[in-house]
Amino acid sequence: MAARPDVNASTQPGPLAAASPSLPPRGGVRLRALVLIRWGAVAGQLFTAAVVHWGLGFSLPLLPVGGAIALSALLNVAVSLGRPASARVDDREAAIFLAFDVVQLAVLLYLTGGLTNPFALLLLAPVAIGANVLSLGSNIALSLLTIVSIALLGLFHQTLPWLGRPPEFPEIYQAGVWVGLTLTALLITLYGWRLAEEARQMTDALAAAQAALAHEQRLSALGALAAAAAHELGTPLSTIAVVAKEMLREVEADDPLREDIELLAAESDRCRSILARLSVDPAGDVSDAYTLVPLPALIEAAAQNYRREGITISFESGPMGEGVPTTAPIQVRSPEIMQGIGNIVQNALSFARQTIRITTRWTTEWSEVEVSDDGPGFSEALLDELGTPFISTRQGVEGHMGLGVFIAKTLLERTGASVSFGNRGGGRDGAIVVVRWPNPVFKAT
Incomplete structure (x- = not known):
């Protein structure tokens, strides 16, 4: 193997x-x-x-x-x-x-x-x-x-x-x-x-x-500050745009001030478009650090920053069994989940040959995320030790300290999840990491 x-x-x-x-x-x-x-x-x-x-x-x-x-x-x-x-x-x-x-x-x-x-x-x-x-x-x-x-x-x-x-x-x-x-x-x-x-x-x-968690929290705080700034600046910028348009109507075409007023109106429109992008761009906006979002969307947001050329990341989601809500459970968009899932995906990208599959499943009793790749799989000698610090055959080489999986496991367990590691097909078909949360919360409840 x-x-x-x-x-x-x-x-x-x-x-x-x-x-x-x-x-x-x-x-x-x-x-x-x-x-x-x-x-x-x-x-x-x-x-x-x-x-x-x-x-x-x-x-x-x-x-x-x-x-x-x-x-x-x-x-x-x-x-x-x-x-x-x-x-x-x-x-x-x-x-x-x-x-x-x-x-x-x-x-x-x-x-x-x-x-x-x-x-x-x-x-x-x-x-x-x-x-x-x-x-x-x-x-x-x-x-x-x-x-x-x-x-x-x-x-x-x-x-x-x-x-x-x-x-x-x-x-x-x-x-x-x-x-x-x-x-x-x-x-x-x-x-x-x-x-x-x-x-x-x-x-x-x-x-x-x-x-690592403090770094993610600082990013969340920075995103919240950006969202607050976008909200607070929206009203005065709208006022400036209205006044600039009124001035354009009042100023004659040959007036020497018209060029400056047109520049003022253009720049105010540019500022409004920048603030609009900050408000609607899900990739750049991390201000909703404590917003409840569907679990598949949360996992996709956590993984999207780690895409790499030559490796395909596919996402699947759906309920398991009968009598299970078809709508996905909701989860807090916390720094722990973003950093933990991100580290797991980042680790899978290091060993995947072509594809990584991220599957989100749920029942009325649990919800889970499975990250699998088509790489060589986890070493059987290290499988029982995964999740403990400084477990890495590249320890001390190029800054590798063996902390990626430990940090991911520690942060995800702080959210109430359990993390397990395994191999598909006895290690021939790649590695699997499963993160499971008990007692999922659905929007209807």
Whole structure:
């Protein structure tokens, strides 16, 4: 079966391209967040050292332990003074910041028993933070540093602080702690980064969808302004035209002012014709953003801006079953529907060979629009993932971000519709996208 190579929007510039040509780069993490986390770590380390040494009576190497904690605090002060707390650090700076925390914790654990210290689990804290804020490469580097630190602590460390003779842990137990910490660091990195990355992708995709919708709403507002201007200017222009005609009748043919009056009358007629076109041209007038129109007419209006030479777009409509009104249901001409259907048609044009068929059907329980093409069909490997962001085999190439279908699905679902994807004839006859709304509204009701 031929595989449809992409599910992104078309190669033609459209509303999406105009509204959101590219996503802004991710801005890393705020310095304030990392500084506050480290201050919490410094406070916890000081409290723990004080309780262990003076509260429980365990003997700690206070000078080296205090020095390691003080170094962390001094570095925090230096970072805070050098840059404003609201500044955002990039991926490399955040990775270095967390790598220092791993090394500082490893030094403290080396001084206090290594992996036999119950607080060895704290080595996983920087890894967990990094999984949410760092890139994959930085996460791998931070995880490798943590794993190396765990391995070294398993081999080299000072005696665990204890009252009397320290306990002797079996080697198999110490090896198990090393394996457990190592595997946990890897799992936190892989699963934490994967989940955080999906959340970031969804945020980026929703931002792109909002930008596309805002673009369509701005067009609607501009159309409404044009319609209001046409309405308000119609009366004074009519008055000017009447006065100009009266002046023409009063002025003699050889009067030097006659030429100017004729020009005034001609220009007023020209303005009236321009305003008339704004009022009656359905292709250029988007002022009826909240007008109820028949569903087939709405779909045709949404698709007409994407016609392309060499590809035929045919429209069909009609009721399904008996006892169904022959007149089409009415629908709100909203920016969501215009943008969503437009994106679906735009995507179909990218893969159609000769024809695209848009069929509008309705019953008393639902109304639907089916967009089908004679292209290669959707890839079976991607069919279940369609409608999620950044699904595209051309992702990152020529601005294709895999957001066209996601934006269309998101916007149409905001109108109460459900969107499904499939192939005709097992993918041999092209792709099908079906948009269905429940509970259609007919003009008679």
